[in-house]
Amino acid sequence: MFAETFSLSNGVKIPKVGLGTWLMDEAQAAQAVREALSIGYRHIDTAQAYGNEAGVGEGIRLSGVAREQLFITTKVAAELKNYDAAAQSIEESLAKLGLDYIDLVIIHSPQPWKEFRGENRYFKENKEVWKALEDAYQAGKVKAIGVSNFLQDDIENLLESCEIKPMVNQILAHIGNTPFELIAFCQQNGIVVEAYSPIAHGVILDHPKIQAMADRYGVSAAQLCLRYCLQLDLVVLPKTANPDHMRNNADLDFVISKADMETLKNMEPIRDYGEHSFFPVFGGKLT
Structure with a gap:
């Protein structure tokens, strides 16, 4: 699976399977990234909010894998809702990762986490943040730009005035919680959808x-979950620090039948995420 890619609207190739690094500290992220790259992963997903960009960068350097073979994603923190703050954060991410460019930068959320899915939609502010991403893209600091957790009207708000259309929307998607209408809207508009928490x-x-x-x-049940998302043409970003799970998560050379896909x-x-239910995307609010 490591060589399989989707094409973004600008022609950039994004590997279909990536490694998520949420809830890993710097040291764990460095070790997990190094392990994943040695196994064959080439797509690593982090975020400013994860607090582990420096660890991801260390793992990249220790791996010895050539930079041009990698696809690295980070996310502008949800709380940064103006041009200057977003632009500065991209510079900081470049420094922490130790990279000359980032393959994909996305807006982590249309609203700050404490207001996630609240009444204030931050339409005007997200246009400012998007402009910062467009400028970073045009300056060559970023190879692709996109969003995360954006609903259809959040995306339509950007499409009204953007110079560059979002190339990616990273969303919660898995068996038992698949937003089919949002996925269809994105794909019809040339936006590749990435599934985070594909194993819930x-x-x-x-x-x-x-x-x-x-x-x-x-x-395994995990492999079935990942293959399900891939057959919906979604990028999958399973998070694990366990090398055996990394290998298992990338061994997806089978096809789910049409009838089983319908099932x-x-x-x-599935709405109860146990100990992870605190995360606002899963329905709670950060305090």
Whole structure:
């Protein structure tokens, strides 16, 4: 799977499988990135909010893999909602990562996390942040730009006035929680959709129907979840620091039948993420 890519609207190739690094500290991120790159991963996803960009950068340098072979993503913090703050944050990310350019920079959320999905939609402010991303792109500091957690009207707000259309929307998507209308809107507008938490932070792994279907294919429940997203033409970003899980998550050379895909698409909703339910995207609010 490591060589398989989608093409962004500007022709940049994005690997279909990447490594997520949420909730890893600097040291864990450095080790996980080094392990992942040695296994064959070439797509690494981090964020300013994760507090581990320097660790990701260290892992990249220790891996010995050539920079041009890698696809590195980071995200402008959700709380930065003006041009200057966003532009400065991109410079800081470049410095922390130790890179001359970043392959993809995205706006982490249309609203600050404490106001996620609240009444204030930050339409005007997001246009300012988007302008900072466009300028970084045109300056060659960034190879592609996009958004994360944006709903259709959040994206339409940018499309009204942008010079460069968003190339990516990174969203929560997995079996039991797949926003089909939003995915269709993005794909119809040339926006590649990335699925974060494609294994629902592990809570899906004990689901008896999913495990039974995985057994029929001779794969793990995690592999079934990832393959499901890939067959919807989504990039997958499973997060793990375990090398065995990294290998398993990239061993996806099987095809889910059309009938089984329909079953998975109509799986009962999964809304309880256990210990991770505090994250605002999952319905809670940061305090």
